Amino acid sequence: MQVKLLDLTAQYVNLRTDIRKAIDEVCDAQSLILGPTVERFEAALAAYCGTKYALGVSSGTDAILCALMALDIGPGDEVICPSFTFFATAGCIARVGAIPVFADIQADTFNIDPKDVERRITKKTKAIMPVHLYGQMADMEAINDIACRHDLKVVEDAAQAIGARRNGKRACAAGYAGCLSFYPTKNLGAFGDAGAITTNDPSFHEKCRLMRVHGSGHQYFHKFVGGNFRLDAIQAAVLNVKLPHLEAWHEGRRRNAAIYDAAFANSAVKAPYIAPGNWSIYNQYVVRVANRDQVKDKLAKAGVGSAVYYPLGLHEQECFAYVGTKRGSLPVTEQACREVLALPIYPELKEAEVRYVAEQVLAAVR
Numbered sequence: 001m002q003v004k005l006l007d008l009t010a011q012y013v014n015l016r017t018d019i020r021k022a023i024d025e026v027c028d029a030q031s032l033i034l035g036p037t038v039e040r041f042e043a044a045l046a047a048y049c050g051t052k053y054a055l056g057v058s059s060g061t062d063a064i065l066c067a068l069m070a071l072d073i074g075p076g077d078e079v080i081c082p083s084f085t086f087f088a089t090a091g092c093i094a095r096v097g098a099i100p101v102f103a104d105i106q107a108d109t110f111n112i113d114p115k116d117v118e119r120r121i122t123k124k125t126k127a128i129m130p131v132h133l134y135g136q137m138a139d140m141e142a143i144n145d146i147a148c149r150h151d152l153k154v155v156e157d158a159a160q161a162i163g164a165r166r167n168g169k170r171a172c173a174a175g176y177a178g179c180l181s182f183y184p185t186k187n188l189g190a191f192g193d194a195g196a197i198t199t200n201d202p203s204f205h206e207k208c209r210l211m212r213v214h215g216s217g218h219q220y221f222h223k224f225v226g227g228n229f230r231l232d233a234i235q236a237a238v239l240n241v242k243l244p245h246l247e248a249w250h251e252g253r254r255r256n257a258a259i260y261d262a263a264f265a266n267s268a269v270k271a272p273y274i275a276p277g278n279w280s281i282y283n284q285y286v287v288r289v290a291n292r293d294q295v296k297d298k299l300a301k302a303g304v305g306s307a308v309y310y311p312l313g314l315h316e317q318e319c320f321a322y323v324g325t326k327r328g329s330l331p332v333t334e335q336a337c338r339e340v341l342a343l344p345i346y347p348e349l350k351e352a353e354v355r356y357v358a359e360q361v362l363a364a365v366r
């Protein structure tokens, strides 16, 4: 049996007619960038996330960059983030001229450890950027408490966690600002690059809105230096079709996760730990195994796709050597880098496929 890590065609075939019609409408209207289709998506997205505002932007990376620019974070500032995350989290902090200060993660959830965050606060710290990794929200109560005591902004990197819940709040609605990605592999994927910034603060929303178009309110008059962070109407049209299906897709992933969880109980495969109060959307289903690289090779031979998110912490990346966080200083992150393996979890997987993957994983660790 062949089971891919992700099969986007399986989703597309079910929505083909609706998506092509929505794209056709944009083609006929020739309103191609921002405009009514984007605004419709922004309103639906804010309602979905439970925030007052949502702003469509060009990618998840640009959402983070634009949010940091709108917060006036720059040279001389520090932003605390995990090292165990996708590059964009820290990449954007560095691009605005601030220093990414890497905190370790919790061994069980893989999310940023609030105790380590607090240890790393200095007079230069301006913000904390927790990442809701793999679809499970970070400990936002503890993070917000720290932020409140030290007067810091909390920007959620929710790229992997649209729709995730924690104690009654959704990802993006638990911090000051939320950043989303609609990269095709995320739970809500566009047909190219797309992203969004959410907030409840009208002035921050307005500043991001101007930032998105080179800091300009009226054409050719610029209040500050922004960028081109605009969202295409075709992407918004696709997202408008997909958003109403998102909850059902989350449920499909959670159903598959439950099958895996049962199969891996009392085995050498450590299934994901979901903290009390959390409701994961399983953007990834990530297990820990010893001899991870061999397990991955064996799975490939059995026709099963898997991937490593992430093989190297950001603190060990060449480009962040100047930050000075040495190997050995984030032990929980470094161990996770050696042990994690993401398995197929997309909602259209058939039960027999999930069971086959589970069997092959168990056979590979034996």
Ligand SMILES: *Cc1c(COP(=O)(O)O)cnc(C)c1O
Pocket: 059, 060, 061, 062, 085, 086, 088, 089, 131, 157, 159, 160, 180, 181, 182, 183, 193, 194, 195
């Ligand atoms: C995908 C992702 C991003 C970046 O999103 P793009 O749309 O690819 O730019 C940022 N942070 C995390 C944690 C991600 O998974």
